[in-house]
Amino acid sequence: MRIIRLKEVMDLTGLARSTIYKFISGDSFPKPISLGDRCVGWLESEVHDWILSKVKERDQLVKNDA
Template sequence: MTDSSVSVSNARVLDALIQFLRLPAVCARTGLSRSQVYRLEAEGKFPGRVKLGLSTSAWIESEIQAWAAARIAASRGDA
């Protein structure tokens, strides 16, 4: 197996595991408004976007889920 086939194989595994969310989905899942998402991201209190293209960016679903879980834990005094 060559290095290029290994990286292609790894990319396929990542594609199966990583789900990107665009802004409307992030807002729907978190209950935050567009401006709140951008403000929290700028303050370093929300996961950062991933640049997918020249004018396209998205958030990684697992990072959004982890952020939500941390918020739940903090609000219940678990953190």
């Protein structure tokens, strides 16, 4: 299990910081883990699972359109 910081989350997802926090507030992105007073991180596996869910959504849309 690995914890990654915001920069790496942004690199993995291609999303901006503001978009990540918007998705978190809408319950559509993994919640961060507090690592200290001013430090948060995300479980790498949860971010990867979120990315895979987006791929599955896309594939389902393509399948339904065919």
